[in-house]
Amino acid sequence: MQPPSSDVLRGTLDLLILKTLTLEPMHGWGIGQRIQQVSRGVLDANQGSLYPAFQRLEQKGWIDSEWRTTENNRRAKYYRLTAAGRRAVGAEAASWRRYVEAVELILQIT
Amino acid sequence: MSTLKGVAARLRAMVSPRSTENALNEEIQFHLDQETEKNIRLGMSPDAARREALVQFGGLTQAREAHHEVYAARPVEDFLSDARYTLRTMRRTPTLAAAAILTLALGVGANTAIFSAVNAVILQPLPFPSPDRLYMVWEENSEKGWYKQVAAPANMLDWKEQVDAFADVMGYTDTFGAATLTDGGEPTIVKPTHSTGNFFSVLGVRAALGRTFTDAETWQTGQNVAVLSHRLWRDRFGSDPKVIGRTIQLDGNPVQIVGVMPAGFAFPSDATDLWQPWGWNPQSRQQTYFRRAHWLSVIARVKPGVSQEAANTQLQSVVARLQRDFPATNTRMGAGITPLHEFLVGDTRLPLLVLLGSVGLLLLIACANVGNLMLVKASGREREAALRLALGAGRTRLIRQALTESLVTSLLGGLAGLTLGWWGTRALQAVQPAGMLRVSEFQFDWVVLAYVLAITTVSGLLFGLAPALWSSRRLPLDALKNGGRGGSESRRIRRWGERLVIGEIALALMLSIGAGLLVRSLLRLQQVDPGFDPTGVLTVRVPLPNGRYETDGKVLSFYARLDERLRGIAGVQSVGGVSQLSLETSGYTSDFTLEGWPSGTYGSEVAHRRVTPEYFRTMRTPVLAGRVITADDRADSPQVVVINEAFARKHFPGQDPVGKRVAFDRVPDSTTTWNTIVGVVKSQHQTKLSLEPQIEVFEPVTQSPSGLYMVLRTAGDPASLGPAVRRVVGELDPALAIESMRTMEEVRARSLARERFLTTLLLVFAGVGLALAVVGVYGVMAHMARRRVREMGIRLALGAQANDVRWLVVRNGVRLVVIGLVIGTAGALVATRTMQAMLFGVAPKDPLTFVAVPVVLILTALVATWVPATYASRADPATALRAE
Numbered sequence: 001m002q003p004p005s006s007d008v009l010r011g012t013l014d015l016l017i018l019k020t021l022t023l024e025p026m027h028g029w030g031i032g033q034r035i036q037q038v039s040r041g042v043l044d045a046n047q048g049s050l051y052p053a054f055q056r057l058e059q060k061g062w063i064d065s066e067w068r069t070t071e072n073n074r075r076a077k078y079y080r081l082t083a084a085g086r087r088a089v090g091a092e093a094a095s096w097r098r099y100v101e102a103v104e105l106i107l108q109i110t
Numbered sequence: 111m112s113t114l115k116g117v118a119a120r121l122r123a124m125v126s127p128r129s130t131e132n133a134l135n136e137e138i139q140f141h142l143d144q145e146t147e148k149n150i151r152l153g154m155s156p157d158a159a160r161r162e163a164l165v166q167f168g169g170l171t172q173a174r175e176a177h178h179e180v181y182a183a184r185p186v187e188d189f190l191s192d193a194r195y196t197l198r199t200m201r202r203t204p205t206l207a208a209a210a211i212l213t214l215a216l217g218v219g220a221n222t223a224i225f226s227a228v229n230a231v232i233l234q235p236l237p238f239p240s241p242d243r244l245y246m247v248w249e250e251n252s253e254k255g256w257y258k259q260v261a262a263p264a265n266m267l268d269w270k271e272q273v274d275a276f277a278d279v280m281g282y283t284d285t286f287g288a289a290t291l292t293d294g295g296e297p298t299i300v301k302p303t304h305s306t307g308n309f310f311s312v313l314g315v316r317a318a319l320g321r322t323f324t325d326a327e328t329w330q331t332g333q334n335v336a337v338l339s340h341r342l343w344r345d346r347f348g349s350d351p352k353v354i355g356r357t358i359q360l361d362g363n364p365v366q367i368v369g370v371m372p373a374g375f376a377f378p379s380d381a382t383d384l385w386q387p388w389g390w391n392p393q394s395r396q397q398t399y400f401r402r403a404h405w406l407s408v409i410a411r412v413k414p415g416v417s418q419e420a421a422n423t424q425l426q427s428v429v430a431r432l433q434r435d436f437p438a439t440n441t442r443m444g445a446g447i448t449p450l451h452e453f454l455v456g457d458t459r460l461p462l463l464v465l466l467g468s469v470g471l472l473l474l475i476a477c478a479n480v481g482n483l484m485l486v487k488a489s490g491r492e493r494e495a496a497l498r499l500a501l502g503a504g505r506t507r508l509i510r511q512a513l514t515e516s517l518v519t520s521l522l523g524g525l526a527g528l529t530l531g532w533w534g535t536r537a538l539q540a541v542q543p544a545g546m547l548r549v550s551e552f553q554f555d556w557v558v559l560a561y562v563l564a565i566t567t568v569s570g571l572l573f574g575l576a577p578a579l580w581s582s583r584r585l586p587l588d589a590l591k592n593g594g595r596g597g598s599e600s601r602r603i604r605r606w607g608e609r610l611v612i613g614e615i616a617l618a619l620m621l622s623i624g625a626g627l628l629v630r631s632l633l634r635l636q637q638v639d640p641g642f643d644p645t646g647v648l649t650v651r652v653p654l655p656n657g658r659y660e661t662d663g664k665v666l667s668f669y670a671r672l673d674e675r676l677r678g679i680a681g682v683q684s685v686g687g688v689s690q691l692s693l694e695t696s697g698y699t700s701d702f703t704l705e706g707w708p709s710g711t712y713g714s715e716v717a718h719r720r721v722t723p724e725y726f727r728t729m730r731t732p733v734l735a736g737r738v739i740t741a742d743d744r745a746d747s748p749q750v751v752v753i754n755e756a757f758a759r760k761h762f763p764g765q766d767p768v769g770k771r772v773a774f775d776r777v778p779d780s781t782t783t784w785n786t787i788v789g790v791v792k793s794q795h796q797t798k799l800s801l802e803p804q805i806e807v808f809e810p811v812t813q814s815p816s817g818l819y820m821v822l823r824t825a826g827d828p829a830s831l832g833p834a835v836r837r838v839v840g841e842l843d844p845a846l847a848i849e850s851m852r853t854m855e856e857v858r859a860r861s862l863a864r865e866r867f868l869t870t871l872l873l874v875f876a877g878v879g880l881a882l883a884v885v886g887v888y889g890v891m892a893h894m895a896r897r898r899v900r901e902m903g904i905r906l907a908l909g910a911q912a913n914d915v916r917w918l919v920v921r922n923g924v925r926l927v928v929i930g931l932v933i934g935t936a937g938a939l940v941a942t943r944t945m946q947a948m949l950f951g952v953a954p955k956d957p958l959t960f961v962a963v964p965v966v967l968i969l970t971a972l973v974a975t976w977v978p979a980t981y982a983s984r985a986d987p988a989t990a991l992r993a994e
Contacts, residue, residue: 028137029140047167047168
């Protein structure tokens with residue numbers, strides 16, 4: 001059994017992936033690297049969990065994928081944001097901000 | 111759009127799990143390579159770099175599993191693995207599996223057979239173009255007690271011409287009896303249907319070969335033509351296409367074959383061998399008899415878009431006009447229309463629906479039984495279920511597995527049932543009383559298959575529900591703690607089982623009461639005195655071709671010679687002749703007046719039959735007053751009639767009818783023939799034992815010539831006279847064929863064929879249902895007894911007697927059965943009301959049935975509980991206590 005992963009955590013990863021893909025189509029490893037770099041190493045979680053996330057997002061129709069060759073002439077699966085995905089980023093980001101604000105509020109109280 | 115893509119991805123994953131998996135592996139490989147390269151660039155050794163990459167990735171298997179979980183095929187794979195698991199457990203417990211599958215197969219098979227009949231007769235549209243535009247047009251007459259009766263030809267012609275809503279109207283009859291076909295070889299009897307020329311065009315069918323009739327052929331064209339059925343063409347003419355244009359002899363008249371119908375066409379019935387247009391004399395239309403005699407079945411095709419209501423309204427205005435214009439014949443003569451399909455299904459609908467209801471009950475019983483089996487099976491696995499729950503298996507997952515198990519079982523049962531049903535359908539078709547199920551061939555079409563699939567799935571869900579809910583509702587801690595034995599969960603499972611038994615008993619009771627009522631009704635019918643003694647009587651009908659026996663004199667002298675020759679056969683005691691056989695068809699009916707009645711008073715609907723002097727003696731019909739017809743009643747002697755008891759009772763109460771005179775006119779005038787009543791005989795049932803005898807007169811055949819059935823009485827077996835009778839007929843005229851030769855017992859049996867058919871079917875269903883229910887009671891009681899063996903052991907150890915223990919178990923069983931019986935009785939009281947029209951001499955609430963059937967059921971159930979009870983009472987205290 002998979003350790004229970006709450007929807008919040010899942011949603012976070014999804015949002016990070018979507019956000020990363022707004023810049024350009026990328027392959028899985030690249031996405032992982034980018035998230036790590038941008039978050040200055042803070043978000044350096046389980047890389048393996050990226051791939052189920054890709055599938056989830058693909059199923060929702062938020063991202064697309066195709067096999068392409070890298071600069072080093074290797075076959076890699078590139079992910080790209082779909083139109084629906086682009087809309088979703090906004091909504092997801094907004095709901096994330098609301099969530100963070102809520103958590104912040106609670107933290108300030110105590 | 112996005113959902114579509116998701117679905118497509120899932121489908122891909124399901125169709126080729128290997129390729130999605132490969133893609134994932136390649137992707138992960140790429141990821142690891144990149145990471146390793148990065149690590150090498152950071153200065154690690156290749157080995158360390160690789161290891162670090164793997165650690166960073168964090169578990170390949172989890173990733174793959176998670177991927178799997180997201181993607182797709184999970185539910186399907188679960189289902190398949192559950193199905194495989196089910197098949198494995200079935201192999202481990204083959205008896206249990208076989209019992210479940212067989213039980214279901216019985217239920218599904220019975221449903222398949224009955225439903226395919228319902229489908230063919232009721233659901234399938236008529237095999238004609240735009241069948242919903244076809245209507246039966248019938249006549250009614252409140253004075254004569256007619257409803258939905260055949261019509262008079264002149265009225266039919268007026269409807270055709272004057273009712274604007276009707277695109278066309280045709281008329282036909284197949285009640286004219288048989289014709290003798292001579293065409294070189296042996297004379298054969300064929301069954302013609304006579305019709306107007308537009309018969310086929312109104313139905314919208316074409317000939318397979320040659321042509322059908324023209325509208326003009328309703329009237330005389332100087333040429334007799336016929337269209338053959340596919341069967342006659344095949345059997346008698348060897349499927350010869352050159353048959354078109356050939357002239358055959360039909361009843362001694364030349365008839366030209368103009369067409370052959372396609373194989374599937376069988377209207378008005380499968381019995382029709384050929385169709386002939388009337389060729390009426392145009393003068394007939396003005397004659398009174400064309401409006402007075404009613405004998406045409408009439409079908410109208412309404413114009414497109416005309417509603418039934420609109421068509422009927424228009425018809426009524428024409429009917430009203432005809433009533434005004436022809437008071438002598440059309441006063442009170444009404445008419446109406448019924449959709450053709452509905453009209454043809456007619457009285458077959460109720461019996462079929464009752465049968466469908468019965469097999470529905472049967473299937474429910476089967477489901478309850480299988481549910482019980484599954485419950486027992488599930489209870490054997492309660493520890494497994496508890497363990498899985500404790501280890502974190504989802505409840506829905508457990509329910510799903512239990513349901514999968516029942517679905518697999520029900521599908522196997524359904525498959526076996528379909529096979530059984532296919533066979534049952536053939537059997538049904540073979541044993542059905544001729545003509546009851548209007549179709550010649552039941553097809554296993556998509557409707558039937560869909561129905562079978564539906565009831566199979568529903569059954570699976572029905573009997574799977576109890577075990578499924580039960581296994582998921584369990585608290586894991588409970589089951590693990592007390593080791594899955596005894597205790598509360600056992601009580602819970604028992605309650606489910608008890609409910610099923612109660613339900614089964616209730617259903618079986620309803621079914622048995624239905625069957626019981628039909629049995630009682632059939633017994634009543636068989637006890638009805640037909641008004642004659644059918645034993646030892648052979649009947650034979652030899653139609654006389656009118657082309658060769660064209661005068662009454664020839665007809666009468668033939669029958670006189672036949673009578674004499676039959677009398678000469680060894681073993682024949684007496685020979686009589688009658689125009690219509692009792693319990694088969696009645697003769698024509700007419701109005702009548704009795705001498706001395708005030709002018710204008712008349713009676714209606716007196717039936718007429720013609721007889722020879724020896725008829726009543728041969729049939730052993732008692733003469734109640736006066737005399738019967740004698741040889742002295744010749745054509746030129748005074749006209750006489752014999753009346754039946756019903757006539758005498760109704761019109762001569764407390765008087766002696768002998769010597770009174772009767773005329774068959776409404777208003778007698780100088781041309782009226784007065785017939786002297788010379789005797790009264792006991793009433794014979796004319797068409798059915800279930801109908802009271804009509805008032806009837808018997809005329810001497812010498813004074814009213816007609817075709818005759820000959821009846822022969824013998825002391826021995828009447829059927830053994832057959833060959834001698836054939837020889838006699840052949841010697842008298844080799845061009846004659848025998849239309850029918852049956853014993854009077856056969857005639858009587860045939861008149862009850864439909865009742866017997868339905869009763870037998872319902873009895874079989876009730877028997878199977880009862881057997882299943884009893885097995886169910888036994889199963890639950892046996893399971894309970896085994897479960898409680900420890901308790902019984904303790905009771906015995908503490909000094910209880912074996913009898914006490916036995917009664918404990920029996921009492922519990924009886925309690926369930928009684929509850930079931932109460933519920934079942936209530937259900938039966940409601941359900942049997944629908945059978946009212948199928949019962950004779952028995953009320954739907956017949957007290958005897960409602961007492962006897964439950965008594966039988968309770969006795970059988972007692973036996974079923976006795977065995978497990980005895981088992982429990984023999985529990986050895988020591989063993990029982992150790993059994994933990």
